[in-house]
Amino acid sequence: MAVRSRPTTRGWGCGVAPAFQLRSMPLDLSPLPLIDAHCHSLLRDFTQLDEAAFLGHFSESSDPQQLLHHVPHSLFWHGAQRLLSSLHGCAPELPALLEARRKTAPAELITRLLSGQGYQAMLVDRAYPPHGLPLEELQALLPARLYEVVRIEAVAEELLPQTSGLRALQRAFGEALRRAVEAGAVAFKSIIAYRAGLRLDAPSESKARAAYKREIEAAEQSGRVRLQEAPLLAILLRQALEIAAEHGLPFQFHTGFGDQDLDLRLADPLHLRPILRDPGLAGVPIVLLHAGYPYVRQAGYLASTYPQVYVDWSLAAPFLHLGLEPLLASLLELAPFSKLLFGSDAHGIPEHWLLAARWSKRALGQVLNRYVERGWLSTSQASDAAHLMLWKNAAILFRLPSSPSARG
Numbered sequence: 001m002a003v004r005s006r007p008t009t010r011g012w013g014c015g016v017a018p019a020f021q022l023r024s025m026p027l028d029l030s031p032l033p034l035i036d037a038h039c040h041s042l043l044r045d046f047t048q049l050d051e052a053a054f055l056g057h058f059s060e061s062s063d064p065q066q067l068l069h070h071v072p073h074s075l076f077w078h079g080a081q082r083l084l085s086s087l088h089g090c091a092p093e094l095p096a097l098l099e100a101r102r103k104t105a106p107a108e109l110i111t112r113l114l115s116g117q118g119y120q121a122m123l124v125d126r127a128y129p130p131h132g133l134p135l136e137e138l139q140a141l142l143p144a145r146l147y148e149v150v151r152i153e154a155v156a157e158e159l160l161p162q163t164s165g166l167r168a169l170q171r172a173f174g175e176a177l178r179r180a181v182e183a184g185a186v187a188f189k190s191i192i193a194y195r196a197g198l199r200l201d202a203p204s205e206s207k208a209r210a211a212y213k214r215e216i217e218a219a220e221q222s223g224r225v226r227l228q229e230a231p232l233l234a235i236l237l238r239q240a241l242e243i244a245a246e247h248g249l250p251f252q253f254h255t256g257f258g259d260q261d262l263d264l265r266l267a268d269p270l271h272l273r274p275i276l277r278d279p280g281l282a283g284v285p286i287v288l289l290h291a292g293y294p295y296v297r298q299a300g301y302l303a304s305t306y307p308q309v310y311v312d313w314s315l316a317a318p319f320l321h322l323g324l325e326p327l328l329a330s331l332l333e334l335a336p337f338s339k340l341l342f343g344s345d346a347h348g349i350p351e352h353w354l355l356a357a358r359w360s361k362r363a364l365g366q367v368l369n370r371y372v373e374r375g376w377l378s379t380s381q382a383s384d385a386a387h388l389m390l391w392k393n394a395a396i397l398f399r400l401p402s403s404p405s406a407r408g
């Protein structure tokens with residue numbers, strides 16, 4: 001059993017944290033460090049997007065009608081447009097904003113957006129967007145240290161065409177996941193919610209074998225591999241969870257909202273109960289991504305009940321904008337500070353990182369401030385809670401190296 005030691009949080013945030021002074025009300029969290037527990041890579045041409053492509057990053061819809069005619073009337077878009085335009089010094093209109101982005105070099109755009117936001121580290125699922133920048137190129141652009149999160153379905157999809165049966169796929173899949181851990185992956189992630197939903201039957205080898213054959217046939221007919229057979233996905237998920245248990249590696253689950261592929265009815269994290277109650281998997285920290293939105297209270301309940309369950313609020317930040325305040329308040333009704341993680345789910349464009357940071361820090365400050373005003377927390381307790389949720393919990397949970405020399 002290769003259990004890695006958990007680092008302390010010493011060394012993190014140095015250079016940023018000392019600048020944080022406790023102030024009189026309201027609590028100002030803007031100078032605090034951040035660790036992004038869940039994000040993705042950037043599009044190669046992220047500065048050159050047209051209207052539909054750019055607006056597509058402000059909605060979970062891919063329908064052009066929705067993007068062009070309705071997204072511009074959303075509060076998310078209005079808040080984002082106002083903030084981004086002020087940053088570029090352009091008119092708060094889509095054509096002016098696109099033009100300002102287009103004439104800015106990629107590295108300069110990232111500096112403009114991210115400097116001063118406090119990002120120290122980011123956990124990246126590079127399986128999305130499909131033709132996104134490889135991790136090394138992304139690292140060269142970003143001011144934070146990047147760590148890889150391995151999307152297990154992407155690993156299986158790459159291996160499927162090279163295998164001759166379920167057993168061969170499982171062998172190659174296990175080897176690939178173990179190699180990824182050795183190479184420094186800090187977590188696994190599953191998007192089974194998108195493909196089969198979270199309400200899964202117990203894995204069955206005979207059903208998985210039949211499903212494997214159907215997947216091979218479907219791949220031969222369509223010329224592409226897109227795993228969606230629940231029995232096959234369930235048996236691979238179980239295998240990945242067991243490997244995570246061997247290494248004490250955290251496991252992220254997509255829960256709650258997502259794009260049009262998703263049957264939201266099946267993305268309620270309460271469906272994970274059999275996994276959460278399995279004694280063989282009790283050592284696997286489970287991270288419920290996206291605050292399970294709209295199943296936010298369900299996610300908070302699970303984090304308050306199961307010692308291994310954590311909740312990140314990526315995608316909710318930045319998509320819920322001012323709605324982040326009631327979302328964080330709902331999570332905190334039950335979930336301890338030690339169980340919540342900041343995340344952005346930034347994908348394709350770097351603007352998500354700015355919006356998630358700004359709006360999360362503001363919302364969290366406002367929520368904590370209410371507890372200070374009512375005498376529930378001292379100012380220093382509220383500050384400690386903010387540090388936990390914005391970076392410390394992630395540094396400990398994902399065992400991120402804390403010495404400055406470990407950063408690249």
Ligand SMILES: [Zn+2]
Nearest residue numbers: 038039040345
């Ligand atoms: Zn994501």
